[in-house]
Amino acid sequence: MLLIKELNKDKVGDKITLAGWLRTKRDSKGxxxxxEINDGSTFTGIQVVADDNLDxxxxxxxxxxxxxxxxxxxxxxxxxxxxxxELQADNVVIYGNTDQSYLLQKGRINxxxxxxxxxxxxxxxxxxxxxxxxxxxxxxxxxxxxxxxxLNLHTxxxxxxxxxxxxxxxxxxxLDLDKLxxxxxxxxxxxxxxxxxxxxxxVSGQLNGxxxxxxxxxxxxxxxxxxxxxxxxxxxxxxFWMVEPEAAFFELKENADLARDYLKxxxxxxxxxxxxxxxxxxxxxxxxxxxxxxxxxxxxxxxITYTEAVKILExxxxxxxxxxxxxxxxxxxxxxxxxxxxxxxxxxxxDYPKDIKAFYMKLNDDEKTVRAMDVLCPQIGxxxxxxxxxxxLDVLLARMKNLEIDPQDYSWYLDLRRYGSVPxxxxxxxxxxxxxxCTGMSNIxxxxxxxxxxxxxKF
Amino acid sequence: MLLIKELNKDKVGDKITLAGWLRTKRDSKGxxxxxEINDGSTFTGIQVVADDNLDxxxxxxxxxxxxxxxxxxxxxxxxxxxxxxELQADNVVIYGNTDQSYLLQKGRINxxxxxxxxxxxxxxxxxxxxxxxxxxxxxxxxxxxxxxxxLNLHTxxxxxxxxxxxxxxxxxxxLDLDKLxxxxxxxxxxxxxxxxxxxxxxVSGQLNGxxxxxxxxxxxxxxxxxxxxxxxxxxxxxxFWMVEPEAAFFELKENADLARDYLKxxxxxxxxxxxxxxxxxxxxxxxxxxxxxxxxxxxxxxxITYTEAVKILExxxxxxxxxxxxxxxxxxxxxxxxxxxxxxxxxxxxDYPKDIKAFYMKLNDDEKTVRAMDVLCPQIGxxxxxxxxxxxLDVLLARMKNLEIDPQDYSWYLDLRRYGSVPxxxxxxxxxxxxxxCTGMSNIxxxxxxxxxxxxxKF
Numbered sequence: 001m002l003l004i005k006e007l008n009k010d011k012v013g014d015k016i017t018l019a020g021w022l023r024t025k026r027d028s029k030g031x032x033x034x035x036e037i038n039d040g041s042t043f044t045g046i047q048v049v050a051d052d053n054l055d056x057x058x059x060x061x062x063x064x065x066x067x068x069x070x071x072x073x074x075x076x077x078x079x080x081x082x083x084x085x086e087l088q089a090d091n092v093v094i095y096g097n098t099d100q101s102y103l104l105q106k107g108r109i110n111x112x113x114x115x116x117x118x119x120x121x122x123x124x125x126x127x128x129x130x131x132x133x134x135x136x137x138x139x140x141x142x143x144x145x146x147x148x149x150x151l152n153l154h155t156x157x158x159x160x161x162x163x164x165x166x167x168x169x170x171x172x173x174x175l176d177l178d179k180l181x182x183x184x185x186x187x188x189x190x191x192x193x194x195x196x197x198x199x200x201x202x203v204s205g206q207l208n209g210x211x212x213x214x215x216x217x218x219x220x221x222x223x224x225x226x227x228x229x230x231x232x233x234x235x236x237x238x239x240f241w242m243v244e245p246e247a248a249f250f251e252l253k254e255n256a257d258l259a260r261d262y263l264k265x266x267x268x269x270x271x272x273x274x275x276x277x278x279x280x281x282x283x284x285x286x287x288x289x290x291x292x293x294x295x296x297x298x299x300x301x302x303x304i305t306y307t308e309a310v311k312i313l314e315x316x317x318x319x320x321x322x323x324x325x326x327x328x329x330x331x332x333x334x335x336x337x338x339x340x341x342x343x344x345x346x347x348x349x350x351d352y353p354k355d356i357k358a359f360y361m362k363l364n365d366d367e368k369t370v371r372a373m374d375v376l377c378p379q380i381g382x383x384x385x386x387x388x389x390x391x392x393l394d395v396l397l398a399r400m401k402n403l404e405i406d407p408q409d410y411s412w413y414l415d416l417r418r419y420g421s422v423p424x425x426x427x428x429x430x431x432x433x434x435x436x437x438c439t440g441m442s443n444i445x446x447x448x449x450x451x452x453x454x455x456x457x458k459f
Numbered sequence: 460m461l462l463i464k465e466l467n468k469d470k471v472g473d474k475i476t477l478a479g480w481l482r483t484k485r486d487s488k489g490x491x492x493x494x495e496i497n498d499g500s501t502f503t504g505i506q507v508v509a510d511d512n513l514d515x516x517x518x519x520x521x522x523x524x525x526x527x528x529x530x531x532x533x534x535x536x537x538x539x540x541x542x543x544x545e546l547q548a549d550n551v552v553i554y555g556n557t558d559q560s561y562l563l564q565k566g567r568i569n570x571x572x573x574x575x576x577x578x579x580x581x582x583x584x585x586x587x588x589x590x591x592x593x594x595x596x597x598x599x600x601x602x603x604x605x606x607x608x609x610l611n612l613h614t615x616x617x618x619x620x621x622x623x624x625x626x627x628x629x630x631x632x633x634l635d636l637d638k639l640x641x642x643x644x645x646x647x648x649x650x651x652x653x654x655x656x657x658x659x660x661x662v663s664g665q666l667n668g669x670x671x672x673x674x675x676x677x678x679x680x681x682x683x684x685x686x687x688x689x690x691x692x693x694x695x696x697x698x699f700w701m702v703e704p705e706a707a708f709f710e711l712k713e714n715a716d717l718a719r720d721y722l723k724x725x726x727x728x729x730x731x732x733x734x735x736x737x738x739x740x741x742x743x744x745x746x747x748x749x750x751x752x753x754x755x756x757x758x759x760x761x762x763i764t765y766t767e768a769v770k771i772l773e774x775x776x777x778x779x780x781x782x783x784x785x786x787x788x789x790x791x792x793x794x795x796x797x798x799x800x801x802x803x804x805x806x807x808x809x810d811y812p813k814d815i816k817a818f819y820m821k822l823n824d825d826e827k828t829v830r831a832m833d834v835l836c837p838q839i840g841x842x843x844x845x846x847x848x849x850x851x852l853d854v855l856l857a858r859m860k861n862l863e864i865d866p867q868d869y870s871w872y873l874d875l876r877r878y879g880s881v882p883x884x885x886x887x888x889x890x891x892x893x894x895x896x897c898t899g900m901s902n903i904x905x906x907x908x909x910x911x912x913x914x915x916x917k918f
Contacts, residue, residue, distance in 0.1 A: 001708055003608055003676065019708040021674070021879050039707075040675030041608055068879040070708065095850070096880035104878075119667075119871040120878065123674040131675060135610040142601045149462055149500055151594040156909045157616065157660075157683045158629070158698055160916040170617070170631050170653070172660065174687045177647045180636060188636045194629070194687055194697070195916040201616075201631065208578075208909055208918065215480070215582040216499030216590060217462065223683065224616045228633045228653055238653070239617055248498075249460060249478040249529065391554070412578040412918055419563075419579065420480050420527040421555035450615045450667055457619040457654040459667065459871055 001070075005041035007085055011075050018046065018087065019070040019095075021123060022063055033060060035089075037071065040122070043129055043276035047078060047086040059094055065105035066098035066123065111446050118450050118459050126284070129277035130447050133270055134435045138222075140269035141243055141431075144262055145220040150245055153212050153219040155205030160197055161409065168228040169200035170238075201226035205244050206426060207360075207413055210389060213246040213424050214416045220245040222431070230454050234443040237432060239452040246426030252362075252371040252388045255425035256348045259375050259384050260301040262429075263346070267297035270438045277439075286440025293438060295345075296377075302343045305351045306330075306369065312342060329356045330374075335381035347376045359399050361387040362423075373427070380437055386427020393417040460529075464500035466544055470534050477505065477546065478529040478554075480582060481522055492519060494548075496530065499581070502588055502735035506537065506545040518553055524564035525557035525582065570905050577909050577918050585743070588736035589906050592729055593894045597681075599728035600702055600890075603721055604679040609704055612671050612678040614664030619656055620868065627687040628659035629697075660685035664703050665885060666819075666872055669848060672705040672883050673875045679704040681890075689913050693902040696891060698911040705885030711821075711830040711847045714884035715807045718834050718843050719760040721888075722805070726756035729897045736898075745899025752897060754804075755836075761802045764810040765789075765828065771801060788815045789833075794840035806835045818858050820846040821882075832886070839896055845886025852876040 001017050020039030027033045031052040038045035048071050050060050063069070073089040080086075098105065103117050104124060114121040121127040142152065158172050174194040175181065181189040190198045205221040212219045221244045228238065245258065270278065271293050282290045304312075313324040313334055318341075322331045330349070338347050351364060352372040361370035375384035390396040396417060400407055407414060435447040445451035450459045460476050479498030486492045490511040497504035507530050509519050522528070532548040539545075557564065562576050563583060573580040580586040601611065617631050633653040634640065640648040649657045664680040671678045680703045687697065704717065729737065730752050741749045763771075772783040772793055777800075781790045789808070797806050810823060811831040820829035834843035849855040855876060859866055866873060894906040904910035909918045 005608060019881070020676075041677075066879040068881040095882065096876070096878070098878045102878045119670040119874060120674065122671050123879075128675060131610060131612075131671070135612075138611040138613075139601065139605050142598065146598050149464060151590060152597040153590075153594075153908060154597075154683070154700055156698060156911055156916075156918070158685075158911050158916055161918075168633070170633060171636070172629050172631055173636070174627070174629060175636070177630070177632070177634070177636065177639060180639075194689075194913060195911070196914040197916070199916050211578040211918070212581050212590070212908060215579065216587060217479075218500075224613070226617075230653075239615060241613055412576075415578060417555070419555070419557045419561045420525040420582075422478070422527040423554065449612060449671060452615055452617050452654070454653060455655040457615070457617055457656065457658050459615070459620075459670070 003041040004037075004039050004044075004046050007046070007075065012077055012085065014075055015072065016075050016087070017070060017072040020045065020068070022065055022067045022069065024065065025063060027061055033057075035060070035063075035069075035071075037069070038128075040128060043125065043132075043280055044083060047080070047083055048073070048089050048092075049086060050089040050092055054089065054092055056092060056094065060092055062097070063094065064098045064102065066102050068095040069093060070095065111443060115445055115451070122449070125280060127446065129274075129280050130435065130439050130441060131449065132277050133274045133439050134447060136270050136273045137266055137431070137434055137438060140266045141222055141262075143269075144265045145245060148218065148258075150218040150220045150247070151212070151216055153205075153209060153221050154223065155202070155208040155221050157202050157224065158195070158199050159202045160195065160199050161207070169203060170226050170228045172199045172201060203227060204242065204428060206246065206428065209244055209246040209426060210413070210416060210424065213248045213426070214420070214422060217249070218245070218247045232454050234445070237444055237448060237451055237453060240444075240448065241431040243429045243431055244426060246424065248422045248424045250388075250425040251423055252350060252373060252425060255386055255388060255427060256301075256303060256350065256373050256375075259373070259386065259427050260346075260348065263375065263383070264297050264299070266434060267293045267438070271297060281440050289438075289440045292378075299345045301346045301348055301375070303348045303350065306349055306353065307351065309334075309338060309347075309349050313337065316342075327353050327355065332381045335374075335376045336378070339376045339378045339381075344378075346378070349374050349376060354399075357387070359403050359405055360389050360396070362390045363395055363399065371425075375427075377437060380433060383433055383437065384427050384429045386425065388423065388425040391417055391421045391423050393421065462500040463496075463498050463503075463505050466505070466534065471536055471544065473534055474531065475534050475546070476529060476531040479504065479527070481524055481526045481528065483524065484522060486520055492516075494519070494522075494528075494530075496528070497587075499587060502584065502591075502739055503542060506539070506542055507532070507548050507551075508545060509548045509551055513548065513551055515551060515553065519551055521556070522553065523557045523561065525561050527554040528552060529554065570902060574904055574910070581908070584739060586905065588733075588739050589894065589898050589900060590908065591736050592733045592898050593906060595729050595732045596725055596890070596893055596897060599725045600679075600681055600721075602728075603724045604704060607677070607717075609677040609679045609706070610671075610675055612664075612668060612680050613682065614661070614667035614680050616661050616683065617654070617658050618661045619654065619658050620666070628662060629685050629687045631658045631660060662686060663701065663887060665705065665887065668703055668705040668885060669872070669875060669883065672707045672885070673879070673881060676708070677704070677706045691913050693904070696903055696907060696910055696912060699903075699907065700890040702888045702890055703885060705883065707881045707883045709847075709884040710882055711809060711832060711884060714845055714847060714886060715760075715762060715809065715832050715834075718832070718845065718886050719805075719807065722834065722842070723756050723758070725893060726752045726897070730756060740899050748897075748899045751837075758804045760805045760807055760834070762807045762809065765808055765812065766810065768793075768797060768806075768808050772796065775801075786812050786814070791840045794833075794835045795837070798835045798837045798840075803837075805837070808833050808835060813858075816846070818862050818864055819848050819855070821849045822854055822858065830884075834886075836896060839892060842892055842896065843886050843888045845884065847882065847884040850876055850880045850882050852880065
């Protein structure tokens with residue numbers, strides 16, 4: 001059996017077999033029907049011509065949108081302009097039909113309704129296209145990092161530590177909540193829990209990634225991470241996938257180079273490998289997205305320091321909602337102004353004030369800023385956040401003391417600085433944000449197969 | 460900067476820069492030292508020759524195993540037989556040293572002790588080699604399925620359903636366990652929990668995978684799964700990675716072909732891409748592992764039905780601990796006898812009794828067996844389990860009724876059979892078992908970066 005994706009000129013004239021789902025059917029009075037079949041491998045399906053010489057032609061005529069079938073016949077060049085090939089059926093096996101209760105036969109359906117049927121929505125043009133682009137980006141991620149000799153590392157999902165206190169965490173337990181064991185002080189007795197202590201779902205694999213980078217050189221993670229924030233917005237998921245490379249002997253410059261090269265590789269991959277899907281997004285979701293991605297895959301990615309960025313923003317005549325001064329965290333409006341108005345391309349902002357960044361970022365000689373970097377893109381602002389890590393044990397300990405972080409809680413992490421410490425750097429990218437950027441989809445719930453959000457863990 | 464992996468004949472004579480960690484040092488009386496440096500990119504490091512013309516030669520002499528450094532110099536062919544190249548240093552930057560408290564300088568350390576320092580153990584020969592092989596297998600997995608047009612699918616980790624009741628699950632919650640909200644009946648009020656109901660960590664992505672296969676054709680997952688079983692053995696992890704492909708229009712035969720091709724591709728990839736690491740495993744961990752993998756990458760993979768397998772076992776003169784008769788679940792001793800003694804190669808056993816298999820497996824016409832398949836390998840027995848899925852709604856409902864499974868709990872899953880149902884199949888592979896098989900490592904805790912087991916979620 002072939003996939004529609006595998007059809008090409010060489011196969012014209014061959015007898016082939018395809019299988020898929022019926023998208024549309026048009027019955028002609030002349031005793032034949034046009035069936036448009038899609039098998040999920042491409043955006044455009046194939047037109048099948050079935051006529052009344054087929055034994056089961058009357059069954060074929062009774063098929064509804066969404067019916068599943070296998071068709072054998074001759075592949076011919078199509079006389080129509082819409083598609084390159086069509087299939088002249090000489091055998092049609094019907095696997096299953098649908099009925100009036102099938103959601104997806106009633107013309108265009110809005111994304112919100114589709115979300116309620118997340119188990120079926122990949123059968124639509126839009127979500128099918130999104131998931132193919134998502135796959136292209138997943139493949140591009142592995143291909144890119146493997147080609148640069150980064151090892152794919154599987155960092156733990158269940159964790160007993162809280163990386164950088166990056167946000168609300170989900171608790172993981174096997175205790176019977178209706179019969180909780182208690183200590184003498186009437187607190188929950190976590191010694192009796194599965195891991196012998198309180199555990200949570202990870203918010204980042206970075207610290208574990210650093211451990212492997214400081215021994216194997218270059219690693220990247222690509223796995224699920226979690227935030228238990230009660231944010232019911234189109235930008236937040238409770239469960240999402242992150243890409244986190246970490247490299248020994250990379251300083252901030254190499255880290256920024258890596259982030260730029262990775263993003264450009266992704267954009268180029270989508271342009272080259274999801275042409276039909278992108279055309280759909282260009283027409284229906286975001287006008288100009290193809291040329292946007294083409295431009296970005298060749299863009300320079302301007303680099304400026306935070307201090308320079310603040311100066312530019314202060315000098316501009318724009319009245320921002322959040323007033324700008326040195327020390328503030330840049331808001332989305334500032335980030336977009338820099339990328340969209342000033343530089344008209346992605347911008348990598350480096351060396352942020354230490355007070356707005358995490359404890360593990362390397363302190364600069366000015367002792368006011370750290371070697372952080374954010375990669376800002378038009379439309380969405382920050383798409384990547386990263387830094388060179390503090391490799392000096394004493395500096396790191398002083399910083400933790402300042403922030404009242406107990407070194408005991410990070411003793412294994414500090415070992416990486418005690419024994420053969422090396423300069424190293426890394427970054428994190430929220431994979432769904434990247435998929436949104438490459439498809440134009442406005443709600444993050446529509447770019448992950450089964451979204452997890454407050455009050456919703458359906459399917 | 461180059462990786463040791465990137466060195467080749469063309470670079471002999473070049474001035475290059477490398478960085479890594481000191482594995483051994485030998486000081487000669489003639490005023491020079493041999494430093495063996497490893498950067499994690501390969502098993503064998505590189506020998507650096509540093510002499511007293513270097514400004515910091517006295518510092519170099521004081522370095523301990525595990526120290527980190529960057530070396531620039533000329534790459535030359537090595538006069539020694541041990542390595543192809545060596546580096547004549549004309550500049551050595553010392554990043555960090557170690558001291559007597561560093562675990563990894565005291566000769567060979569057993570795996571149990573290394574596990575206590577999981578954050579450092581990738582710096583050893585053995586665990587470094589394991590993790591490079593693990594990466595080769597991860598890359599092979601993506602490459603294989605992408606080349607067959609399977610889409611990488613990210614199925615949810617947090618779930619409100621329990622696939623096939625496959626085992627004990629971890630609960631996920633944001634409720635404050637010291638102040639649990641209660642219902643009128645004094646039960647925990649899960650309406651107040653984050654997702655508005657009780658949720659757990661997934662044990663398999665299969666059901667979600669089926670949803671996407673029944674629309675997009677071919678998908679594969681590669682993600683973490685969880686078992687809250689209190690099994691403190693060398694074969695069990697609480698958190699492990701699974702590979703689960705699912706394909707529409709695949710019947711059991713195509714499914715078995717896919718499993719065979721995937722495994723052979725993996726074995727071949729390791730042989731071709733981890734030569735040095737395999738040599739180490741062959742010498743130190745499992746004699747003959749290289750020829751084992753070479754043979755298996757060309758093996759036929761015998762296929763027999765469960766009924767045939769039982770007949771062979773019954774006829775054999777071996778006295779098994781678990782007596783064999785039709786209807787029993789095959790035990791490891793039976794599986795190993797079939798692969799090691801009878802067929803001397805992997806065996807795919809199909810069509811198991813329905814009573815020992817899950818509800819979603821397709822019922823055969825005999826109404827006694829289902830289209831299940833287990834792929835058995837020498838030494839380990841089952842490495843893959845899979846099946847063709849029941850696509851007939853009525854048959855599936857009858858089976859669920861028999862097993863007292865409430866169809867309401869699976870209504871979305873049943874929709875896949877209501878609307879355009881198709882024959883489809885898939886399987887699951889425990890990724891760590893595969894890594895064990897390709898390295899010979901006997902304890903599963905040593906083939907995942909940070910193992911999670913009962914009472915242990917360290918790092």
